[in-house]
Amino acid sequence: MNMNQIMYDLTYWFDFIILVVRHHPLMSVATVLVAFLFYQALSVMKLIGTIISFGLAVVTAILLEMLM
Secondary structure, three states, X not given: OOHHHHHHHHHHHHHHHHHHHHHOHHHHHHHHHHHXXXXXXXXXXXXXXXXXXXXXXXXXXXXXXXHO
């Protein structure tokens, strides 16, 4: 895929989103709500990933301490 095709696709989707927001306010509100919920879900998954990483670091430190 070349750069012109990527720019065309991005422009197409941007124009489509602007059209939806201008002519369908209810759909634009729903889109904003879905985007907000998606952002919140990503934040929660990032927090869970951080907790899991910290837990794995603690477990690894304990195992390394036992081996030494």
